Amino acid sequence: xxxxxxxxxxxxxxxxxxxxxxxxxxxxxxxxxxxxxxxxxxxxxxxxxxxxxxxxxxxxxxxxxxxxxxxxxxxxxxxxxxxxxxxxxxxxxxxxxxxxxxxxxxxxxxxxxxxxxxxxxxxxxxxxxxxxxxxxxxxxxxxxxxxxxxxxxxxxxxxxxxxxxxxxxxxxxxxxxxxxxxxxxxxxxxxxxxxxxxxxxxxxxxxxxxxxxxxxxxxxxxxxxxxxxxxxxxxxxxxxxxxxxxxxxxxxxxxxxxxxxxxxxxxxxxxxxxxxxxxxxxxxxxxxxxxxxxxxxxxxxxxxxxxxxxxxxxxxxxxxxxxxxxxxx
Amino acid sequence: xxxxxxxxxxxxxxxxxxxxxxxxxxxxxxxxxxxxxxxxxxxxxxxxxxxxxxxxxxxxxxxxxxxxxxxxxxxxxxxxxxxxxxxxxxxxxxxxxxxxxxxxxxxxxxxxxxxxxxxxxxxxxxxxxxxxxxxxxxxxxxxxxxxxxxxxxxxxxxxxxxxxxxxxxxxxxxxxxxxxxxxxxxxxxxxxxxxxxxxxxxxxxxxxxxxxxxxxxxxxxxxxxxxxxxxxxxxxxxxxxxxxxxxxxxxxxxxxxxxxxxxxxxxxxxxxxxxxxxxxxxxxxxxxxxxxxxxxxxxxxxxxxxxxxxxxxxxxxxxxxxxxxxxxxxxxxxxxxxxxxxxxxxxxxxxxxxxxxxxxxxxxxxxxxxxxxxxxxxxxxxxxxxx
Numbered sequence: 001x002x003x004x005x006x007x008x009x010x011x012x013x014x015x016x017x018x019x020x021x022x023x024x025x026x027x028x029x030x031x032x033x034x035x036x037x038x039x040x041x042x043x044x045x046x047x048x049x050x051x052x053x054x055x056x057x058x059x060x061x062x063x064x065x066x067x068x069x070x071x072x073x074x075x076x077x078x079x080x081x082x083x084x085x086x087x088x089x090x091x092x093x094x095x096x097x098x099x100x101x102x103x104x105x106x107x108x109x110x111x112x113x114x115x116x117x118x119x120x121x122x123x124x125x126x127x128x129x130x131x132x133x134x135x136x137x138x139x140x141x142x143x144x145x146x147x148x149x150x151x152x153x154x155x156x157x158x159x160x161x162x163x164x165x166x167x168x169x170x171x172x173x174x175x176x177x178x179x180x181x182x183x184x185x186x187x188x189x190x191x192x193x194x195x196x197x198x199x200x201x202x203x204x205x206x207x208x209x210x211x212x213x214x215x216x217x218x219x220x221x222x223x224x225x226x227x228x229x230x231x232x233x234x235x236x237x238x239x240x241x242x243x244x245x246x247x248x249x250x251x252x253x254x255x256x257x258x259x260x261x262x263x264x265x266x267x268x269x270x271x272x273x274x275x276x277x278x279x280x281x282x283x284x285x286x287x288x289x290x291x292x293x294x295x296x297x298x299x300x301x302x303x304x305x306x307x308x309x310x311x312x313x314x315x316x317x318x319x320x321x322x323x324x325x326x327x328x329x
Numbered sequence: 330x331x332x333x334x335x336x337x338x339x340x341x342x343x344x345x346x347x348x349x350x351x352x353x354x355x356x357x358x359x360x361x362x363x364x365x366x367x368x369x370x371x372x373x374x375x376x377x378x379x380x381x382x383x384x385x386x387x388x389x390x391x392x393x394x395x396x397x398x399x400x401x402x403x404x405x406x407x408x409x410x411x412x413x414x415x416x417x418x419x420x421x422x423x424x425x426x427x428x429x430x431x432x433x434x435x436x437x438x439x440x441x442x443x444x445x446x447x448x449x450x451x452x453x454x455x456x457x458x459x460x461x462x463x464x465x466x467x468x469x470x471x472x473x474x475x476x477x478x479x480x481x482x483x484x485x486x487x488x489x490x491x492x493x494x495x496x497x498x499x500x501x502x503x504x505x506x507x508x509x510x511x512x513x514x515x516x517x518x519x520x521x522x523x524x525x526x527x528x529x530x531x532x533x534x535x536x537x538x539x540x541x542x543x544x545x546x547x548x549x550x551x552x553x554x555x556x557x558x559x560x561x562x563x564x565x566x567x568x569x570x571x572x573x574x575x576x577x578x579x580x581x582x583x584x585x586x587x588x589x590x591x592x593x594x595x596x597x598x599x600x601x602x603x604x605x606x607x608x609x610x611x612x613x614x615x616x617x618x619x620x621x622x623x624x625x626x627x628x629x630x631x632x633x634x635x636x637x638x639x640x641x642x643x644x645x646x647x648x649x650x651x652x653x654x655x656x657x658x659x660x661x662x663x664x665x666x667x668x669x670x671x672x673x674x675x676x677x678x679x680x681x682x683x684x685x686x687x688x689x690x691x692x693x694x695x696x697x698x699x700x701x702x703x704x705x706x707x708x709x710x711x712x713x714x715x716x
Contacts, residue, residue, distance in 0.1 A: 028491070054491055060521060065480045065514035072430070072484020072498070075469065078491070080484075099474045100481065106676040107470050109461035113679070145677045168679040197682050244684035 002190035010180035012154035012187050013043045013119070016161040017081065019191050021051045024079060027165060030057040031066055031083030031119075040085055041121055041180060067093035067118060071100050074114040079165060087122035087174065088131035094139065101170040102145035117164045121177035123215050123265050124297075124312055127305040134302045135214070135266040137174055141243040141275070146170040147196060148243040152217040154185040156240060159194025166193055176215035197241050199249040205235030208259040208322050211250055211276060213239040216263050216313060223318035232326060242272045250276060251284045258289035259325040263313050268296040290328035293321040351549045354575055355565040359623045361631035368574040374638040380421060380569045381633060382647060384413040384626045387437040389651040390446050393659060394453065398604040402663075406453045409434040411567075411599030414625035415531050416501075417441070418572025418594075422580050423499055429468040430482040430500040432475070434531060438501075442468055446658030447665070454662060457676075476506035479515035479528065486524035486589075497583045499576075501529045505536025507550045513557070519589035520557035526589040527579045528554075531566065533598035538611040554591035566594030567625040597623065670696050 005015060020027045029044055029051075035058035038045030048056035059066050063084055070080035084090045101114045124133035140148045149164055149171055151157035157175065164171035202217065203224050212220045217238050224234040235253050239245070254260050260280060262273035277292045295313045303311050356365045370376050391410055397403035409416060416437030423429065429438055436449060443464035452459025452471065460470035469485075472478030482500035489496040506512055507530050519526045530550045534541045547553060554561025564575045572594060579590035597620040601608045608617075633639035674681055674689040681689060 060514070060517055062514040062517065064477075064511050065483065065518055068477065068480020068511065068515070069484030069487060069518065072469075072481035072486075073488045074484070075467075075481070076428075076485055076488035078488050095474065095477055096480065099477055100472075105678070106673075107457055107460045108676075109458055110676050111461050111466065112469065197684070244682035247684065 002188055004186055004188045006184050006186055007154050008181045008184050009151065009154045009157045009175070010041055010043050010177075012151075012157040012185075013161055013175060014045055014047070015187065015189050016158045016165075017044060017047055018050065019189060020079075020081070020162055020165045021047065021055055023191055024165075026077060027079045027081065028055050028057065028073065029081045029083070030059050030070065032059060032061050032085050034058060034083050039083065041177065043119070043121075043175070044083065063089055063092040064096060067096040067101070070116045070118070071096060071104065071114055074101075074116045075104065075112045079115050079117075081117045081119060081165060084118060084120040086128075086132050087120045087136060088134055090118075090120050090136075093118065097140065097146065097170065097172070098143050102143045105169065106145060113168060114170045115168050117161075117167075117171045117173050119161075119173045119175060121180070122174045123176045123178050124302060124308050125178035125215065127308070130304055133305070133308065135264070135297065137172075137242055138266055138271050140172045141272050143243075146172060146243065147241060148172045148174065149196060149241050150174045150176065150214045151240065152176065152179070152214055152238050154183070154187050156194060156200065156238070158187045158189070159192065160196065160240065162191065163193035163196045167196060171196075174214070178215040179218060182218065197244050197246055199246045200238040200240050201235065201249065201253070202238050203234065203236040205233040205257060207233045207257055208261060208325055209235045209237060209250065209253040209257045210261050210263060210318070210322070211237045211239060211273075212263040213242060213272075214265065216265055219313060219315050220263050220318060223315045223322070226315065226319060227322055232322060234322065239272075239276075245272075245275065245279070247276075247279050247283065251280070251287075254280060254284050255287045258287055259322075260288070261293045261295060261318065261321045261325060263295045263318055265297050265312060267299050268294055269299050271296055290325040293325055295321045349552065349555045351551045351561060351563055353563045353565070354571050355568050356571040356574065357568050357628060357632055358565075359567070359628055361628050361635060365571075367570070370573070370577070371570050374633070374636070376421075377570070377629065377633060378638065380417055380573060381626070381629050381639070382651075383417040383420065383437055383441060384569060384629070385647055386651045386654070387413045387417060387440060388626060389648065390436065390440070390449070390655050390658075393655045394450065395600075395604060397450070397659065398453070403450060403454045405603050405605045407433040407603045408600035409436050411620065411624065412531065412533055412596045413437050414569035414572050415529070415566045415594045415596050418569050418576050419499060419501065419529060421573045422576030423497070424580075426494075427497045427499060427580065428482075428485050430478050430485065430498060431469065431471055432478065432501055432503065432506070432531075433471045433473065434503075434533070435471075435501050439465075439468070444468070446655060447661040450658060450662035451665060456665070456668065458665070458668060476502050476509035476511040478502075479506075479512050482526055482528070483515040483518045483524060486519065486526035487522065489525050490522070495525075495584050497525045497527060497580050499527045499529065499580065501531055503536060504530060504532040504534065504541050504544055504550060505539065506530070507553055508544055513553070516554065516557040516559060516589075516591065520559040523586070523588040525583040525586075527576065527583055528589065528591045529576070530591065530593045531596065532593050533596050535598045535602070535608070535612065537602045537606060538608075540612075549593060551591055551593035559589050559591055561591040561593065563593045563595060566596035567623045567628065569625055569629055596625075
């Protein structure tokens with residue numbers, strides 16, 4: 001009998017991991033502090049106690065190893081879920097993902113595969129120390145052969161993480177830590193994954209399409225609410241899987257609204273917003289009444305937390321961008 | 330602090346808290362003289378002949394591969410000339426169910442484990458199908474980025490340990506690779522988790538143009554094992570008997586729960602780094618000539634002759650047989666047409682996401698309109714990294 005819990009996003013991650021460990025004996029969880037301590041954000045709390053040290057492993061402090069050994073395990077039929085403690089520490093593993101995980105299936109013509117998940121908390125807004133606040137999802141979105149998935153609610157964290165673990169290919173699963181404990185939602189722990197590779201439309205609208213993912217869905221929904229009070233009807237799309245992109249959903253919405261604002265925390269240049277805008281230009285230009293707008297982090301080093309709020313896209317910046325698209329037409 | 334205190338600190342007493350030794354092992358020296366007793370397996374001339382045959386086969390394959398590259402029939406190739414004993418010893422010591430995690434000079438091991446010469450030619454001829462290893466389901470393909478495969482071996486070994494399978498992961502890297510953090514991260518885990526894993530440092534003295542002495546001040550590379558609490562030893566990597574023996578000991582120790590080992594195999598890269606390299610730019614010809622006398626094949630050949638287990642007739646027959654096998658493999662390589670262009674999409678994911686279907690269709694369409702356009706050939710001039 002599946003239980004229903006009223007839980008936060010980080011708790012949903014925990015419940016999904018427990019469910020995956022229970023459903024599939026090949027699933028193992030590994031990383032720094034994920035075992036006895038239950039993770040620095042408590043995402044893996046209690047899992048080692050419940051499933052044992054053989055399934056939930058504290059590794060030495062070595063990120064390359066945490067990703068690289070997951071690749072070796074995956075080639076042996078395990079389904080490792082590795083945690084990189086913060087996205088700021090993920091860069092050593094870029095080599096492992098681009099040189100090996102993303103291409104093992106291709107290199108061996110399907111003889112060996114890499115069904116692994118790399119989880120990492122990411123994004124700003126929690127007054128964290130230096131190197132703890134960046135959003136560099138685009139680095140991974142640039143790599144062929146993998147998926148990049150970002151949940152924005154407890155329900156999607158649960159369903160998308162289960163889907164990522166069941167997926168036969170490598171998935172980078174980025175958890176927006178700013179909203180780890182922002183809201184609670186009822187989540188039915190029934191082991192049912194949500195579909196990957198699709199956008200989730202969070203709000204219907206007829207004047208403008210707001211495209212976003214991760215923690216920024218919250219500012220974007222609030223902006224849409226304020227805009228509706230001003231008579232502007234904004235659709236909100238949570239991209240959720242930023243690689244591969246579900247462009248048909250975005251194109252359909254823009255075909256109705258004729259306007260698009262893309263919102264992301266990451267720096268602007270070569271951000272995922274640029275790819276979405278390029279595809280809108282390629283396939284949806286004729287339905288646009290106004291130039292596409294991007295509301296993003298600036299092309300700067302992510303400032304330390306005294307200036308962080310000036311970097312983060314705000315509700316006001318989103319509304320300004322929407323109004324610009326309304327004026328243009 | 331008083332002056333007296335300062336003086337006493339210069340006479341500080343320390344206590345030795347740890348002490349280590351690295352041993353060098355050799356059984357047959359370069360004059361084909363036994364320097365240690367023969368291990369049990371080597372008392373059977375048949376197993377020595379097997380080692381000899383594999384080394385000869387590897388070398389004949391190697392010289393053919395170089396010839397193919399030189400005549401424009403294959404891409405850049407990394408030769409294993411002079412290092413055959415290392416890989417052949419590894420291959421003979423491993424069991425079928427073990428997993429090899431190789432880099433690019435382990436042909437002598439791969440060929441024993443079901444990787445075909447055609448696979449290797451396809452690979453260096455620029456075809457991914459050269460990594461599909463129809464007769465070898467589990468070994469990892471050659472790792473080109475240096476030492477990045479060591480963590481994979483640690484993961485494979487962890488899987489064996491979790492499942493209580495009596496299997497061993499064998500990773501091979503070069504002297505240059507032992508300078509990388511990836512090597513240390515894997516070694517460290519192998520130690521602390523007592524993984525069934527053997528790391529072989531194929532120390533061929535050169536990482537492209539950088540000699541061993543500029544790679545590390547460490548007296549031996551085997552001693553790097555000590556940092557991970559792992560057993561390390563050095564072996565004459567041109568002595569295939571010692572190589573096979575050390576590998577068997579390390580593999581069986583790992584298989585029986587005795588933990589990991591590091592084996593530093595001392596050998597020499599007789600060839601250029603790859604066919605795209607010219608070692609005469611940075612390495613004295615005299616040095617290479619000096620190394621001729623340590624040749625692994627000549628050494629075992631002479632020993633087998635001395636002991637009456639081999640003769641010139643058999644040797645000629647072996648060379649002729651290997652040449653025929655190599656020619657067959659070359660023909661199979663020539664007879665393999667390039668994969669259809671859209672195959673570049675077909676192993677990217679288990680199921681190609683909708684997002685990329687249009688690109689695949691575009692590629693097929695382009696192929697149709699380009700029909701008859703000439704093939705670009707394989708004149709690769711890339712210089713890659715060396716371990």
